[in-house]
Structures are given as structure tokens and as C-alpha cells.
Amino acid sequence: KQWYQRRVAITAGDTELRKDCDYVSPADRVSNIRRIRYGKRQDETAEEMSLRLYATELHEWNHRHWQKQNFSYSSIKQRLLDEIEENDIEDGQEIERIMEEFYRTYLLSNKDNFNTYTEEWRKANIKLIYMSLRAKKSRVSKSVRDIFSR
Numbered sequence: 001k002q003w004y005q006r007r008v009a010i011t012a013g014d015t016e017l018r019k020d021c022d023y024v025s026p027a028d029r030v031s032n033i034r035r036i037r038y039g040k041r042q043d044e045t046a047e048e049m050s051l052r053l054y055a056t057e058l059h060e061w062n063h064r065h066w067q068k069q070n071f072s073y074s075s076i077k078q079r080l081l082d083e084i085e086e087n088d089i090e091d092g093q094e095i096e097r098i099m100e101e102f103y104r105t106y107l108l109s110n111k112d113n114f115n116t117y118t119e120e121w122r123k124a125n126i127k128l129i130y131m132s133l134r135a136k137k138s139r140v141s142k143s144v145r146d147i148f149s150r
Helices: 046-086 092-109 111-148
Strands: 002-005 008-011 023-027 034-037
Touching: 034 046, 046 092, 046 111, 092 111
Parallel strands: none
Antiparallel strands: 002 008, 002 023, 023 034
């Protein structure tokens, strides 16, 4: 499996990954989400640790949601395509009409699910921004304390 650090591809088996760097994988085949390994600083503050853990949890939640959603979508779509093939439908306009109806029906039937996800995602990102600000403040405070304690 490959992970990327600063736009340089690194194969996990070939080299030891640095623990203090963030790594991003290629997009998952099902969820289309790039997995992230968040780095941990040696002098990580409590706020930075909370942020790292929350960001990891949020990223995994997002990955699981889209993995489940995309798998479901692909399965339903594949059954429809198989049905089109079994019925020997070759007229491009008819196939286009069938697919258009499928997309419309799929979106309408999953509207509540999409809306719930979007609402939860927005709330989680607001919390992530707040936690990022707290982590940045704690890093600046630590740096100032370190300067004056010398």
C-alpha cells in the first residue's frame, strides 16, 4: 500500500514511515476517500492530541459512510445494468431514459440519508475547526512559555 508525504510516494513496506508526518493514501476503491495517517509530534499538547484523535475518528466515520453508500449504489446500479443486458435493450435513448429514472429514484429514495449525513458532517467540521483553533493556541502558548523559560 502506498502512502504519500509531501507529494512523494512512499510504499509502507519499503521504508519506515515517520511518526511525526501526516500521510495520505491513494483513494479507496469503494469509498473514494483518501485515508490519512495523522502524525504525532513528540511534544504534542493535550489539545493537539484531542484534535488528532477527533480528526482520525471523523475521517474514519466519513470513510465508512461513503464505503457503505457507494457499495449500495454500485450494487443497485449493477443489477439494473444486468437487467438491461438480459432484456437485450440496445436503444441508446431507452437506456438513457432508464438510467435517468434510476438516478432520480435513487436520489429521492436516499434524500433523508444524504441530508442527515450532510448535517452531521457540517457539525463535525465546525467542531474540527474549533478544535484546530484550540490546538493552534496551545502550540503558540507552549512556544511562548518555552521561550521565556530559557
